Amino acid sequence: MIESERLLYFRIHQKELRAEDYKSLKNAKSTGQTSSSSVGKRIVLPSSFIGGRRYMDGLYHDCVAICGHVGYPDLFITFTCNSEWPEIKRLLDPLHLKPVDRPDIVCRMFKMKLDMLIKDLKKERFFGKVVADVHTIEFQKRSLPHAHILIFLDSLSKFPNLKDIDKVICAEIPNKFEHPELYKAVKKFMLHGPCGSTNIFSPCMKEGRCSKFYPKSFTDLTTIDAEGYPIYRRRKTGCYAAKRKCGSI
The missing domain is CATH 3.30.110 (Translation Initiation Factor IF3)
Structure with a gap:
């Protein structure tokens, strides 16, 4: 409803907004660019219209x-x-x-x-x-x-070094005894899936595999792949969490 009111304002105030003086429209008209979309009255949205091009x-x-x-x-x-x-x-x-x-x-x-x-x-x-x-x-x-x-x-x-990345990003399940609140938050909000053979109807499944490339492989160190994307450290710490009767580590 709010957007409809904004569009109505721009439609009835085209002269005040001087929309007909836009350089791009003049160039299009001078080059003879016409199409079926030009039939009817064209309403030009200025840059002040939120969400417009x-x-x-x-x-x-x-x-x-x-x-x-x-x-x-x-x-x-x-x-x-x-x-x-x-x-x-x-x-x-x-x-x-x-x-x-x-x-x-x-x-x-x-x-x-x-x-x-x-x-x-x-x-x-x-x-x-x-x-x-x-x-x-x-x-x-x-x-x-x-x-x-x-x-x-x-x-x-x-954070110029790979070790600096580990200071701000962690891709491991926290220890539920040392960090109980963090463990509950990660278990409730941050676990992917389940997908794969456990749930082939998961929305992330494409052509029989997870489109997000889960489950991730374990790795002891953070590295950077050939395209410049980080592969975060995922150590096999033994920490375990269950989601929908499926386990994640």
């Missing part, structure tokens, strides 16, 4: 400019909304509603937590001094918002 192109150019100024990003962080967050349940449970019934509450809570996460990364310097950050928000098939965050670190805070 010009708006997205502007964001892309801004990101490229940041990369050109500070270099390549150092960290890629994903942040997904959790419908079981206590703040969401506290609001919806008394009303006997599900998260899908109130996407406005879900999105607002996600945005608040995302802003706090980025603030912590920049102010608290969990990974070091942050000189720039870029993030984009998309919606998964389950209708939950999901953010991809790029973090650009200062030259003195980068």
Whole structure:
């Protein structure tokens, strides 16, 4: 509904927006480019329309400019909304509603937590001094918002060695006796599958194998493959977790 109102505004205010003066449209007209899509009245969306092509192109150019100024990003962080967050349940449970019934509450809570996460990364310097950050928000098939965050670190805070990667990224199941809360979180949210021969109908299965290449092989050291992607350390520590009656180590 909100987007419909925005589109209506741009449709009835074309003269005020001077949309007919866009250089690209004049060039197209002068070269005689015509198609069946030109039948009817053409409405041009300016770059201020959120989600439009010009708006997205502007964001892309801004990101490229940041990369050109500070270099390549150092960290890629994903942040997904959790419908079981206590703040969401506290609001919806008394009303006997599900998260899908109130996407406005879900999105607002996600945005608040995302802003706090980025603030912590920049102010608290969990990974070091942050000189720039870029993030984009998309919606998964389950209708939950999901953010991809790029973090650009200062030259003195980068992770140039393979051993430095192990300081911030762990692909192993924690010990449930030494880190019980972390173990519960990883077991509930971070385990893939089950897939493969155990569950051939898993959504990740393509042509009889897991499209995400699980299960991963054990490796004692973090390495970089030929394409520059890291192969994270996965030691055979003996830590075990069960998901849907299937075991993972």
